[in-house]
Amino acid sequence: MQSNSTGYKIIKIGSIVLILYVLIGGLFLPLKTGITGVNNGQLKSNELQTFSVDLYNPGSGFVAEKVILKHKNLVFQSQENQYNEAGYLNTKIKVVLGDTQHSQLFDVFVFGSSNVSPKQWMYFPDAVWIEKSKSDTGASNKIALSNLTSLVKQDVQSGFPNRPILNESIRNLLYHVPMWFSMMFLLLLSVIFAIKYLMKNHLRDDLWSESFIKIGILNGILGCVTGSSWASITWESWWPSDDPKLNGVAIGMFMYLAYLILRTSLKDPYQRARISSVYAILIYPIFMALIAIMPKLSADTLHPGSGGTVGFNKYDLDNTLRLFFYPAVIGWILFFLWISILRYRFETIKNKQIERDENE
């Protein structure tokens, strides 16, 4: 790679421009209206009870038309909703579970609009616990679902989607996920150059392969630590051990660390290049199977796009996110490609210097 070639310039400038776009847009674009939590969410049945819903970015003059508690086909509607400009929606509701139902966890649905947001449904899962009172007998005061407008959220407001549990952390999609895309891309390049080395026996191809693997490992470590801090608040664990993708990545990272150990243990450059090229080609498909195929085969996993689903579906990405997600992936890939190239150029100069020293 010539340092003044057009391709190199595109990688450099392109990565900087795209990452700047993703950083500025991804951090400053507001989140849509949504629910971030529920206060006093433990209610007794058969009594008029009050709880409050935390609304996020509702805009001024928010009016809640309906507040619904829902568990499967059990639906209850509130009697009175009072919005406080501090961001709380105080709700009074009387739930009569009746003879046939037990104490339950209910999802909260809020239907409302403000000066900035159109009429829409907002949702927060498992937010309210209704404890059945002893006096709660007879018929339930539940309402039929057909009395409500469809419980589908209409995404008409501009900004990033405000998903329950994720909230603002949905922006991590632009920073955590591209680390893995970049890692997979660089490791794929390392396989291509390893094959090229085995065909032509040029040591520079082996150096390319090694550079890509080293930066790929850096990507993997960054993906692990960023994912771990994200998981700590959304999945309630720093390392949810029942997720097959996490365990696959852990095993895969050790396989690539073994690649580095293998290289340092061999002294003859041609022997080292040949053995490590073969090893790099062998572990890539195993690694891909561990992080891409095994999670799809397993019954339950936390990551989206796993466990039977195909890639990103409409629930993961909307048009606003897409506008930033694809540039983010390309930008971060180009950025780490640039770092790998820098590393390759440095090692080339170092090798030339060593050769010169030996000739003197």
Add this chain to the structure above:
Amino acid sequence: MKMNKLKAVILIIDLSSMNFVIAGDSSVSGANAVSDAATNMLRGNAKFNVVATVLVLIFIGIVLYLFRLDRKMTKLEKQINQK
């Protein structure tokens, strides 16, 4: 609950003082109150703090790699200058 993103970034930097204002939803349904201080900090500002943390971690990772490269370059420069 409007939040100030600059404030969120300052909160991250000011880890040593441990005087966070948690504006997020640390009391979801009152059932699973997370006691861990770090997790509570990440939850702040409607979970924006975790995004800031992720960006800081990526920056630290890149800087650590640059330091390694810098050290190797200094070594090479010394070798060349000895000739």
